[in-house]
Amino acid sequence: MSKSEYAVIEAGDVASWSAETAEADVVIVGLGCAGVCAAIAAREAGADVLVFERASGGGGVTGLAAGHLYLGGGTRVQKAVGIEDTPDDMFTYLMMNTPEPDETKIRLYCDESVEHFDWLVERGVPFNDTMYKGKHVLQMTDECLIWSGNEEVYPFREKAKPAPRGHKVAQVGELGGAKMMECLQAQAESLGVRFVYDAQVHGLVREDGRIVGASYRVYGEEKGSVRARKGVILAAGQFTANDDMLKEYLPEMLDEAYTRQFSTYDDGAGHQLGKAAGGALKHMDGALVTASFYPPERHIKGILVNKEGKRYVAEDSYHSRSSLFTTQQTDRAGWLILDEKTYAADPPMWGAYPLVDAFETVEEMEKALEFPTGSLQETMSKYNEHAAKGEDPDFHKGPKWLTPLDNPPYAALDGSVGQAVYMAFTLGGLDVTIDGEVRDAEGTQIPGLYAIGGCASNIAQDGTGYSSGTCIGESTFFGRRAGRHSAAS
Ligand SMILES: Cc1cc2nc3c(=O)[nH]c(=O)nc-3n(C[C@H](O)[C@H](O)[C@H](O)COP(=O)(O)OP(=O)(O)OC[C@H]3O[C@@H](n4cnc5c(N)ncnc54)[C@H](O)[C@@H]3O)c2cc1C
Structure with a gap:
């Protein structure tokens, strides 16, 4: 990882212990869905909980999520x-x-x-x-x-x-994510969780090999360090906004063709703090990358073809899976081919695949798209022959999406990277146990240090194997476990 402003300091070197926040049992860095669930769980287990949030209010990327x-x-x-x-x-x-x-x-x-x-x-x-x-x-x-x-x-x-x-x-x-945050933050407040806003945690404090505190600043002013009697939980989200980290782990995401989705402070603070403490990072090349060609859902009845005029994925796949398959084709190029019955003129809202043109014959389209002669004609005639029988021997697209594409004119929508709108955010994070304890490269737990949510690696690893809801599902689930575990430690 390139030079980082996030560091670990030994307790003996701490210049000042914060007078404002003093101590807590559990210190949480970041107030998204992972941090708030950890806070509630730790508080319910009897811990005194202090949450630092860099923004002026909770939410993070969770607040942008559909929920x-x-x-x-x-x-x-x-x-x-x-x-x-x-x-x-x-x-x-x-x-x-x-x-x-x-x-x-x-x-x-x-x-x-x-x-x-x-x-x-x-x-x-x-x-x-x-x-x-x-x-x-x-x-x-x-x-x-x-x-x-x-x-x-x-x-x-x-x-x-x-x-x-x-x-x-x-x-x-x-706005489902924002609604969820509103409800969970209210719950945490009613339980007596303490919050410090506009507070950027930039350091971890270590004593005899154990993480025992965190250092923070507010609007650039150093506020000293706070002691965490039981543990520090990193819940600072993903690293989609950090160009240096992307350069190292996911350089293709710096391509202007990708629209990165992040909240202001997605600079990978949790990853960097954890790494500075000796934590190992996992699946850092994993990202949710997607340009969906549905809705409208009848577009799923079309076929995706590459520059060779060949299909490459079952079109009824989850949108991030089919999108990532497109990014793996020659020149990251792919087209959705539709006929008069399957084409819907209302533009898709998410991936925004531009219409290349409409063509009276498949041959004409094949020529215009500069596919090898005969390739698309062969692909479509094979697809149509089997689709008429409700079959797809090559990719096993579900029967309800199978219909011959034989009603001209034909349409080609461009799903290539650089043409369609590809959205992306990172999935990799710190290697953690089932209770969120950060592990080093040898798999040994770093005492007192936890990571959850976007800065931890649990279930979500890449876009081909992603299902919507996995990130918030696992962030809240493993967030709770880390809160409970740290409170009991
Ligand atoms: C547009 C969009 C939509 C999505 N929709 C879904 C969805 O519907 N379902 C789903 O499962 N996943 C979805 N995801 C992914 C999911 O939202 C995130 O993975 C999840 O919300 C991460 O939660 P978190 O608590 O780890 O991070 P966040 O919610 O980002 O919270 C992290 C918090 O830490 C704070 N912070 C950062 N650095 C510091 C620091 N140094 N000191 C103090 N605080 C700091 C940030 O300000 C932020 O508030 C979506 C992602 C995007 C971008």
Whole structure:
């Protein structure tokens, strides 16, 4: 990692212990969904909790999120809308869908998913007992359940009974994350958690190998260090806004073709503090990268082809999975091919694939897109022949999305990087135990130091294996565990 303003100082070198904040049992760095859940859990376990937040209020990237949580195994909402789901099916799906799955974490997450849902509800987070039935990036209503991953996609559907598990906080439109923060912050305040805003934590204090405090400044003014009797929890979010870190771990995200999504202080402070204390980083090249060609959902009936005129992914895949497959094609180029029946003139809201043109014949389109002669004609005639029988032997697209594309004119929408709108945020973070304890390169825990949420690595690892809701789901779940564990330490 390049030179960092974040550092560890030995307790003997601390210039001044803060008079304003004195001491706490548990010190939390960052007030997003991970930090607030850790604060509530630690406080409920009897700890005196102090939260430092660099912004003037809580929220972070969570406050920008639609507010999906990936939960299942038979939640109240799933039952109310008649969805059957089990922790085992959820486990099988997540294990298959994650590139390097941590079985113990995924098992626990699935087994305790219903309990976690109930915990959030008991602390004021509302979810309606309703389901959005269409295929969308996010429901613009206040309906709750949505298909938010690859559950119905081959090969996942063959091994795990599909169930929708994206639970959106009851809020019309995109502000579910903000609503959740409002509820959880109110809960933390009522429990007596202490907050210091406009406070940037820039140092960790170590004593005899244990992290025992943190140093902070407010509007650039040094405020000294505060002692953490039981632990310091890093909950400072992702590193999407840090160009130096991206250069090192995810250089393609610096490409102007990607629209990075972050909140003001996503500079990877948690990653850097943890690293300075000896923590190891994991899956730092993982990112959620997406340019969705749906809605409208009938576009899923089209086919994605590369420069060779060939298909490369099942088009009913979760949008980040198909997008990442596009980025892996020659020149990061891909086109969505539709016919008169499948093309919807209303522009898609998310990926914004520009229309290249409409063509009377496939041959004409193949020429205009400069594909090898005959390639697209062959791809489409094979696809149409099988689609007419409800089959897709190459990519096993689900039968409900299969229809021959044989009604001219044909449309080509450009999904190439640089043409479609690709949005991206980082997923990598500190290596942690199931209780959020930061581990070093040898796998040994660093006493007194925890990491959760966007600055920790738990379940979400990359875009091909992502399901919407995993980040907030795991941030809140493992946030609670770290809060409880640190309070008890
Ligand atoms: C636009 C968008 C939409 C998303 N939608 C979803 C979704 O619907 N579902 C889902 O699962 N995931 C979603 N994600 C991802 C998800 O929102 C994040 O992974 C998750 O909210 C991270 O939570 P967090 O608590 O770790 O971080 P944050 O919510 O970002 O909180 C971190 C906090 O730490 C503070 N901080 C940073 N540095 C310091 C410092 N040095 N000292 C003190 N404080 C500091 C920040 O100001 C911030 O308030 C979305 C991401 C984006 C960008």
